[in-house]
Amino acid sequence: MDFSLAQSTVTNSAADTLIIPLSAAKKLNDSAQALDENCAGLLSKLLKSGDLSSKLGDSRLLLTLPNLKALRVICIGMGDAPLSERDFIKFANAAASALKNSAAAKAEIFCSDIQLAARDSAWALQQFSQILADSEYRFTECKSKPEAAPKSPKVIFNAPKNAANQGALNVGKAIAEAMAFAKTLGNLPGNVATPSFLADQAKSLAKQHSLSIKVLDEDKMAELGMGSFLSVSAGSMEPAKLICLQYKGGDKKDAPHMLVGKGITFDTGGISLKPGADMDQMKFDMCGAASVLGTLQAVAQLKLPINLVAIIAAAENMPSGHATKPGDIVTAMNGTTIEILNTDAEGRLVLCDALTYGIKTYKPATVVDIATLTGACMMALGSVNSGLFTEDEELAAELLNAGLQSQDRVWRLPLEDDYQDSLDSNFADIANIGSRLAGATTAACFLSRFTKGQRWAHLDIAGTSWNTAGKQKGSNGRPVPLLVNYLLNKTAQ
Ligand code: BES
Ligand code: MN
Ligand code: ZN
Numbered sequence: 001m002d003f004s005l006a007q008s009t010v011t012n013s014a015a016d017t018l019i020i021p022l023s024a025a026k027k028l029n030d031s032a033q034a035l036d037e038n039c040a041g042l043l044s045k046l047l048k049s050g051d052l053s054s055k056l057g058d059s060r061l062l063l064t065l066p067n068l069k070a071l072r073v074i075c076i077g078m079g080d081a082p083l084s085e086r087d088f089i090k091f092a093n094a095a096a097s098a099l100k101n102s103a104a105a106k107a108e109i110f111c112s113d114i115q116l117a118a119r120d121s122a123w124a125l126q127q128f129s130q131i132l133a134d135s136e137y138r139f140t141e142c143k144s145k146p147e148a149a150p151k152s153p154k155v156i157f158n159a160p161k162n163a164a165n166q167g168a169l170n171v172g173k174a175i176a177e178a179m180a181f182a183k184t185l186g187n188l189p190g191n192v193a194t195p196s197f198l199a200d201q202a203k204s205l206a207k208q209h210s211l212s213i214k215v216l217d218e219d220k221m222a223e224l225g226m227g228s229f230l231s232v233s234a235g236s237m238e239p240a241k242l243i244c245l246q247y248k249g250g251d252k253k254d255a256p257h258m259l260v261g262k263g264i265t266f267d268t269g270g271i272s273l274k275p276g277a278d279m280d281q282m283k284f285d286m287c288g289a290a291s292v293l294g295t296l297q298a299v300a301q302l303k304l305p306i307n308l309v310a311i312i313a314a315a316e317n318m319p320s321g322h323a324t325k326p327g328d329i330v331t332a333m334n335g336t337t338i339e340i341l342n343t344d345a346e347g348r349l350v351l352c353d354a355l356t357y358g359i360k361t362y363k364p365a366t367v368v369d370i371a372t373l374t375g376a377c378m379m380a381l382g383s384v385n386s387g388l389f390t391e392d393e394e395l396a397a398e399l400l401n402a403g404l405q406s407q408d409r410v411w412r413l414p415l416e417d418d419y420q421d422s423l424d425s426n427f428a429d430i431a432n433i434g435s436r437l438a439g440a441t442t443a444a445c446f447l448s449r450f451t452k453g454q455r456w457a458h459l460d461i462a463g464t465s466w467n468t469a470g471k472q473k474g475s476n477g478r479p480v481p482l483l484v485n486y487l488l489n490k491t492a493q
Contacts, residue, residue: 001133002154003169005161008108010034015156016071017104019095021078021113022047022054031110031158035073039065043075053077057090059098074098074107082117085407092128096135099153108156122168123405125157129172130179130481137180139187139474174298175406175484179477182287182294186466186475190266190283195233195241195314198263198289202243202312205293209247209300216242221353228332229353232346233315235270235323240315242354244361247300247308256307257490258364259296259483260354262347262371263289263314270317270343271325278468285347287465287475288370289314295483304491309362313354317346329428333357334450339428347373348443349432352450359454366395367456368486369447370479376439377413378463385411386464386479389444390457399457402486408479410459415444423449 010018010031023029028036028044036043042065046052052060056079063072076094079087091114099107109128116124132155140146159165185193185201199215206213218239221230226242233240243263246256264285268274274282289312296310324330328340330349333356338349351369359367377387385403388410390396396412403409422434422442430449434442444458459479466475 001136001152001173003129003173004154004156005159005165005169006108006156007158007160008156010110011038011068013070013108015106015108017099017102017107017153018070018073019099019107019109020073020075021091021110022052022075023078023113024054024080029113031113035065038067055079056087057094059094061098061102072102072104074102078114081115083114084117085119085404088114088116088119088124089127089131089407092131096132099132100135100150104153105151106154106156108158110158112158121159122164125159125165125168126172127407128157129169130175133173133176134179134477137183139184141184141188171302171484171488174301175481177301178294178298178484179480181297182290182480183475183477185290185293186284186287190316193283193286194238194265195263195316196239198265198286198312198314199241199243202245202293205297206245209297211296211300212246214244216244224333224357225331226333226353226357227330228338228349229313229315231324231328231330231340232264232270232317232349235320236316236318238265238316241312242357243312243314244358245296245310247296247310249299249303249305250307254307255365256309256362257487258309258311258358258362258367259292260311260313260351260358260367260369261289261292262286262351262369262373263312264347264350265314265316267317267344267346268319270346271319271323272342272344273319274344281466281468284466284475285372286314287372288461290475291370291461291465291478291480291483294477294480295487298480298484299487304487306487306490308487309358309364311354311358313350315350317343332450336430336449337428339425339431341431342433345433345443347371348446351447355447355450359451365455367451367454368399368459368483369456370459370461370483372462372465373460374440374443374462377460380413380440381411381463383463383467385409386482387440387460388412388457389415389441389460391415392455392457395455395457398489399459399482399486402489403482406481406485408482410482414441415448420445
């Protein structure tokens with residue numbers, strides 16, 4: 001989708017489609033008023049008769065209005081001003097789907113009429129461009145005869161043409177493209193998106209944006225003592241990969257920020273086998289990794305002035321004669337011995353070695369890991385908020401804030417020492433699962449054993465990174481918007 005800025009009027013706009021917000025207030029908003037005057041009060045008549053609706057998110061298509069260059073007008077209800085973030089997103093989604101259902105080739109959105117309660121117009125433009133570009137996403141990679149993609153309309157935002165607004169459009173578009181990349185990686189099936197495939201994708205991303213890349217194979221991981229990571233891939237025919245990418249956009253002497261993604265390309269549970277129902281969805285167990293690669297793409301594309309390291313812990317969790325068994329004890333890279341009481345708690349086993357390696361090798365300023373880690377987090381927060389765990393107040397504030405800003409939200413859950421005892425083992429330093437209680441927190445506690453002294457936060461995206469049912473089933477690109485906004489804010493600090 002091609003975006004631009006212009007300040008036309010409803011009558012001189014060069015677009016074939018005008019997107020007009022309709023306020024629920026007595027007085028018409030400016031663009032609706034201009035349109036109404038231009039067609040001798042037809043608009044207010046239609047509003048009065050109920051043919052048009054100003055209810056938030058309602059859309060109506062009007063064709064060939066008198067005295068108008070544009071062929072069609074799409075009216076979108078915006079309810080009562082000022083709009084909250086959530087209202088605005090509802091409005092923008094309604095505009096996106098109305099646009100998609102029309103034959104528009106060039107649409108002008110009269111967005112300057114929209115009053116926001118707590119955000120500025122650059123925020124609205126970033127969100128709008130992200131939502132519009134994201135609405136064009138389709139996954140056709142695995143169809144033998146994919147339908148041709150519908151033609152993408154050009155979109156003009158009726159707003160001042162200045163650097164801040166142009167920048168906002170670029171950011172929104174880059175986020176949508178990064179989400180598309182992450183979604184496709186997530187949607188590809190486990191027999192395609194293997195750890196080696198993720199490594200290849202990372203290599204082409206590196207090539208495209210001149211990033212440094214290093215892919216550790218199983219021999220190298222064994223040499224480094226990553227007994228925990230390797231215990232997960234032991235049962236699989238697919239070799240594990242530890243993928244490390246470096247983006248250097250900041251000062252040479254600045255320590256990098258680090259993102260670490262869980263990349264279990266399929267999670268059967270291993271010998272602690274999962275039940276069969278819905279097991280296909282465990283192809284999404286690499287959505288953390290996908291969001292890290294997507295975020296890195298956006299950061300490189302936007303040339304953000306920061307240093308960023310992305311680490312992907314990629315493995316397949318399978319049962320077999322070589323698989324790790326419940327009760328097996330392995331030694332992690334930092335020397336901690338781990339009793340694996342449940343082979344389905346595998347995410348933390350790959351992440352702990354990835355964290356140890358990443359922190360030791362790159363000495364990052366901050367670390368955020370992103371993982372589809374626990375069903376417990378999904379039960380607690382559903383699909384609305386991702387779980388946030390950290391003892392670092394500043395990092396917590398930054399991530400909570402970026403969540404509100406992007407509306408890709410996070411909710412903080414506890415990570416207190418009182419929960420650590422749950423990981424005690426009679427036979428090793430720690431067990432890989434706790435009791436039945438507070439499962440999302442005990443998983444975070446496990447990771448905290450490997451991030452001591454490091455500024456670190458953990459995001460559990462088990463409930464938020466893919467939609468589970470119906471036509472919407474599939475990876476949704478979260479938490480790319482959260483992560484990109486989080487890193488963007490760092491450039492302003
Ligand atoms: N990938 C799963 C978590 C998951 C489950 C995400 C369902 C989304 C939907 C993870 O590897 C897992 O199996 N976790 C176990 C941990 C348990 C054995 C302590 C879980 O949550 O059941
Ligand atoms: Mn599992
Ligand atoms: Zn898993």
